[in-house]
Amino acid sequence: MKISLGPQTFLSPVPVMLVGTFDVDRKPNVMAAAWGGLCSSQPPCLAVSVRRSTWTHRALLERGAFTVSLPTRAQAGMADFIGLVSGKAEDKFAALGLTASAGEHVDAPYVAECPVVLELLLRHTLELGSHTQFVGEIMDVKVNRDCLSPDGLPDPVRVDALHYAPLVNEYCALGDFVARAFAVGKTVKRQS
Amino acid sequence: MKISLGPQTFLSPVPVMLVGTFDVDRKPNVMAAAWGGLCSSQPPCLAVSVRRSTWTHRALLERGAFTVSLPTRAQAGMADFIGLVSGKAEDKFAALGLTASAGEHVDAPYVAECPVVLELLLRHTLELGSHTQFVGEIMDVKVNRDCLSPDGLPDPVRVDALHYAPLVNEYCALGDFVARAFAVGKTVKRQS
Numbered sequence: 181m182k183i184s185l186g187p188q189t190f191l192s193p194v195p196v197m198l199v200g201t202f203d204v205d206r207k208p209n210v211m212a213a214a215w216g217g218l219c220s221s222q223p224p225c226l227a228v229s230v231r232r233s234t235w236t237h238r239a240l241l242e243r244g245a246f247t248v249s250l251p252t253r254a255q256a257g258m259a260d261f262i263g264l265v266s267g268k269a270e271d272k273f274a275a276l277g278l279t280a281s282a283g284e285h286v287d288a289p290y291v292a293e294c295p296v297v298l299e300l301l302l303r304h305t306l307e308l309g310s311h312t313q314f315v316g317e318i319m320d321v322k323v324n325r326d327c328l329s330p331d332g333l334p335d336p337v338r339v340d341a342l343h344y345a346p347l348v349n350e351y352c353a354l355g356d357f358v359a360r361a362f363a364v365g366k367t368v369k370r371q372s
Numbered sequence: 373m374k375i376s377l378g379p380q381t382f383l384s385p386v387p388v389m390l391v392g393t394f395d396v397d398r399k400p401n402v403m404a405a406a407w408g409g410l411c412s413s414q415p416p417c418l419a420v421s422v423r424r425s426t427w428t429h430r431a432l433l434e435r436g437a438f439t440v441s442l443p444t445r446a447q448a449g450m451a452d453f454i455g456l457v458s459g460k461a462e463d464k465f466a467a468l469g470l471t472a473s474a475g476e477h478v479d480a481p482y483v484a485e486c487p488v489v490l491e492l493l494l495r496h497t498l499e500l501g502s503h504t505q506f507v508g509e510i511m512d513v514k515v516n517r518d519c520l521s522p523d524g525l526p527d528p529v530r531v532d533a534l535h536y537a538p539l540v541n542e543y544c545a546l547g548d549f550v551a552r553a554f555a556v557g558k559t560v561k562r563q564s
Contacts, residue, residue: 185513259557334384335540348523355546360541364452368450368453
């Protein structure tokens with residue numbers, strides 16, 4: 181039995197993305213965003229939606245570059261602080277004792293303490309009402325060495341990123357391996 | 373120490389979305405998509421990216437409507453099958469013994485066996501290289517009654533959705549509550 185909740189912003193899971201930019205004075209800033217995701221394979225692109233009222237919105241348009249740093253379970257308080265405070269009012273890197281590392285490929289800073297960082301060049305903007313969607317081309321993915329699998333790929337359990345649960349407003353952890361993609365479906369028995 | 377992986381499609385977590393459409397002959401079809409996410413609050417919108425070669429791509433443009441059904445941990449095999457087989461070649465609902473329920477608000481079918489379903493009207497398309505991004509306005513969110521919190525909101529632990537880990541190609545489960553959003557950040561001690 182399904183209950184209709186009406187037109188709500190719900191999906192599960194939703195990522196917790198710390199969006200890093202240099203502002204007009206080249207001061208590093210970072211905001212928290214949960215509306216977004218990967219959106220293209222070739223070129224690899226990620227979309228993130230940002231309200232026009234934010235300090236980051238202006239920086240994104242002016243610099244045309246941003247980073248996405250992924251906080252871990254242990255960094256939930258830090259991520260939430262970043263979501264609560266405006267970069268116009270306060271230097272969040274300084275307030276939290278975080279390291280603003282300059283991107284290697286793009287003119288934007290990232291949170292060095294996060295285990296995964298994406299560097300992006302702005303390619304498209306799309307106005308969507310409350311939010312502007314910024315599509316960035318991923319120029320590099322940087323991962324802490326201890327979060328890599330033996331194959332050198334980012335292991336989701338070792339990365340230990342958060343997800344945000346909309347409507348209930350919770351940060352939650354990610355769980356364990358369930359099945360191999362592009363493989364487990366081959367074992368499903370057809371019913372017709 | 374961070375290792376550069378280059379321009380890769382990586383983010384964590386990434387959702388597993390089953391995108392339902394009626395094709396030209398009004399046959400229900402469903403595909404698996406992982407590139408996408410919420411993208412606006414007012415109006416509530418979700419974006420999903422689809423390759424032009426898919427059967428769903430044509431149906432999305434022709435019908436202007438789609439659904440997103442969220443599979444659970446127990447439905448990983450079903451979700452992967454849906455990702456491996458084209459709706460041009462086979463009726464995936466019939467093959468898997470799934471129920472194609474017609475949307476209440478939009479002209480698209482959903483997977484009744486999934487605990488969460490979104491109904492969407494197509495509002496924007498954006499060409500991004502390998503994928504077209506389809507932005508839909510969320511007209512309704514339907515949730516199984518036993519997945520709701522006491523407050524009547526979707527509880528991420530009860531919904532038990534999957535996430536897809538790119539590059540390692542794994543389906544993984546979601547984990548437990550970590551902290552309250554818009555709250556835990558207020559307890560963080562400023563360092564400056």
